[in-house]
Amino acid sequence: MLAETNFTAAFPVAEPVVRLRDFTRSFGANTVIDGLNLSIAPGEFVALLGRSGGGKTTLLRTLAGLDSVGGQDVRIPTSRAVVFQDSRLLPWKKVWRNVALGLKGPGVRERAEAALNEVGLGHRIDAWPLTLSGGEAQRVALARALVREPKLLLLDEPFAALDALTRIKMHALVLELWRVHRPAILMVTHDVDEAVALADRILVLDAGRIVAEEHITVQRGERGDVGRVLRQRLLGHLGCEVTSEHVVSAVDVGASIVPFPQGASA
Amino acid sequence: MPQSTQLHRRLASLFSGHWVSPVVFLILWEAGSRLGLIPKSTLAAPSAVIGTLVEMLTTGELPDNLWVSFLRVAAGLVIGLSIGIALALAAGLSRQGEAAIDPIMQIKRTIPTLALTPLFIVWFGIGETPKVALIAFASIFPVYLNLYSGIRGVDVRLIEGARSFGLSKAEVIWHVILPGALPSLLVGLRYSLSVSILVLVVAEQINASAGLGYLVNNARDFMRTDIIVVCLLVYAALGLGADGLVRLIERRALAWRPSLAEG
Numbered sequence: 212m213l214a215e216t217n218f219t220a221a222f223p224v225a226e227p228v229v230r231l232r233d234f235t236r237s238f239g240a241n242t243v244i245d246g247l248n249l250s251i252a253p254g255e256f257v258a259l260l261g262r263s264g265g266g267k268t269t270l271l272r273t274l275a276g277l278d279s280v281g282g283q284d285v286r287i288p289t290s291r292a293v294v295f296q297d298s299r300l301l302p303w304k305k306v307w308r309n310v311a312l313g314l315k316g317p318g319v320r321e322r323a324e325a326a327l328n329e330v331g332l333g334h335r336i337d338a339w340p341l342t343l344s345g346g347e348a349q350r351v352a353l354a355r356a357l358v359r360e361p362k363l364l365l366l367d368e369p370f371a372a373l374d375a376l377t378r379i380k381m382h383a384l385v386l387e388l389w390r391v392h393r394p395a396i397l398m399v400t401h402d403v404d405e406a407v408a409l410a411d412r413i414l415v416l417d418a419g420r421i422v423a424e425e426h427i428t429v430q431r432g433e434r435g436d437v438g439r440v441l442r443q444r445l446l447g448h449l450g451c452e453v454t455s456e457h458v459v460s461a462v463d464v465g466a467s468i469v470p471f472p473q474g475a476s477a
Numbered sequence: 478m479p480q481s482t483q484l485h486r487r488l489a490s491l492f493s494g495h496w497v498s499p500v501v502f503l504i505l506w507e508a509g510s511r512l513g514l515i516p517k518s519t520l521a522a523p524s525a526v527i528g529t530l531v532e533m534l535t536t537g538e539l540p541d542n543l544w545v546s547f548l549r550v551a552a553g554l555v556i557g558l559s560i561g562i563a564l565a566l567a568a569g570l571s572r573q574g575e576a577a578i579d580p581i582m583q584i585k586r587t588i589p590t591l592a593l594t595p596l597f598i599v600w601f602g603i604g605e606t607p608k609v610a611l612i613a614f615a616s617i618f619p620v621y622l623n624l625y626s627g628i629r630g631v632d633v634r635l636i637e638g639a640r641s642f643g644l645s646k647a648e649v650i651w652h653v654i655l656p657g658a659l660p661s662l663l664v665g666l667r668y669s670l671s672v673s674i675l676v677l678v679v680a681e682q683i684n685a686s687a688g689l690g691y692l693v694n695n696a697r698d699f700m701r702t703d704i705i706v707v708c709l710l711v712y713a714a715l716g717l718g719a720d721g722l723v724r725l726i727e728r729r730a731l732a733w734r735p736s737l738a739e740g
């Protein structure tokens with residue numbers, strides 16, 4: 212009911228916004244993504260888990276169109292936006308100009324203002340980015356991504372650097388923005404709980420392959436019990452069932468994963 | 478009681494100010510001159526220097542020659558800064574440009590500009606050209622080196638972030654790379670300005686018939702130490718003025734910096 216483990220299951224409904232077939236990416240002899248298949252449906256919220264160095268960022272960069280794909284079968288929408296772990300705001304542009312970066316046509320400031328209002332930062336429209344707090348900067352980065360009305364929103368560990376309380380607020384904000392704008396989202400995270408709380412589908416990437424895929428059909432906010440089971444399974448996929456030394460190293464360091472019972476594995 | 482301690486404190490702070498030692502120095506200098514300990518031919522008294530300054534201002538001798546020198550520096554700077562900025566942009570923004578330009582600039586950097594003076598005289602004679610050329614040549618390097626490394630030092634993550642929003646190469650250069658390199662450009666500008674004044678001093682020793690250097694040379698021949706000191710003051714003022722100018726530009730252009738940014 213809560214999950215089917217079918218690696219190639221394409222989302223049935225509409226034409227996917229993202230489709231990768233047998234995608235491979237290597238740096239020299241180091242094959243980082245290895246024959247990966249991936250489809251993302253319009254409006255779908257996908258979380259991507261995996262250990263550090265597993266190729267998550269490499270995959271995301273490909274979907275962002277930042278790396279050349281060398282003629283492989285990669286389909287990504289033209290309207291896409293990225294939010295990185297660091298906000299990457301240009302410090303020499305006021306907040307609204309950062310949001311409006313690259314936008315053309317009339318009413319650019321109004322559009323930026325509307326997006327900033329959506330993330331609750333309308334009052335900081337003329338602020339310099341370096342005067343923002345970490346959470347505010349990430350909200351501006353979200354506004355900058357959403358003002359483009361992307362079909363695909365890519366989030367690379369966007370909340371990893373934020374404190375726990377701010378992160379929870381950001382989760383609510385992302386969900387709300389997702390409900391209003393309905394982009395397909397691929398969110399890279401090392402936080403299993405974050406993935407369980409937010410996503411429709413969770414992928415686990417390891418050694419360049421998707422080693423697990425979980426669909427969640429239970430409504431957000433009602434995922435308590437289901438989430439607990441899922442979490443154990445995901446941690447198992449991430450290799451956390453091994454010895455106690457591996458527990459820390461298996462997932463990215465600094466993860467907000469609450470200590471879990473040893474040996475309890477999928 | 479509290480009033481007198483306050484007075485004490487105020488007096489104490491008055492006498493610990495930075496102006497105290499220069500003033501004491503000036504008083505000793507003046508006293509030494511008046512008592513005949515410092516002969517006029519060695520160094521004129523401060524009061525004499527001020528008198529000469531006023532006189533040179535009223536006769537127009539100082540403004541006229543200062544204007545000549547100013548034009549030399551300005552011409553040299555315009556040429557040197559333009560070349561330096563153009564080369565830095567070419568080397569910083571393209572790989573071919575870097576390969577073509579940077580090695581030569583690094584080699585040139587090792588040659589002290591002033592050592593080229595004889596060569597420039599051979600090439601350009603003893604008129605205005607070698608003076609302006611020397612200033613131009615010297616002011617290329619600071620601005621080139623700083624702007625080039627500034628462009629190369631722009632955070633690649635910011636460039637990537639901008640690219641991820643579909644900005645073209647030209648837009649990335651305009652919105653990200655150039656503003657990101659601006660602080661370095663201003664550092665280079667400051668060095669170029671002070672180097673240009675330094676070179677001006679030497680360049681004007683080449684057979685000048687007007688300008689600050691000419692005044693100094695003439696004064697030397699007539700042992701007019703008062704005029705020499707006036708010219709030294711003017712050089713110092715030029716240096717301060719150049720520095721203040723760059724500071725002013727920085728305050729306006731780098732308003733986003735944390736130390737300056739407010740609200």
Ligand SMILES: Nc1ncnc2c1ncn2[C@@H]1O[C@H](COP(=O)(O)OP(=O)(O)O)[C@@H](O)[C@H]1O
Pocket residue numbers: 238243261262263264265266267268269270
């Ligand atoms: N530009 C690059 N050049 C060489 N190796 C790279 C490059 N980018 C990433 N890698 C390598 O690819 C692997 C996966 O990196 P990454 O995608 O950043 O992992 P993750 O985001 O999952 O932590 C790592 O071993 C990393 O060293």
Ligand SMILES: [Mg+2]
Pocket residue numbers: 267268
């Ligand atoms: Mg990463």
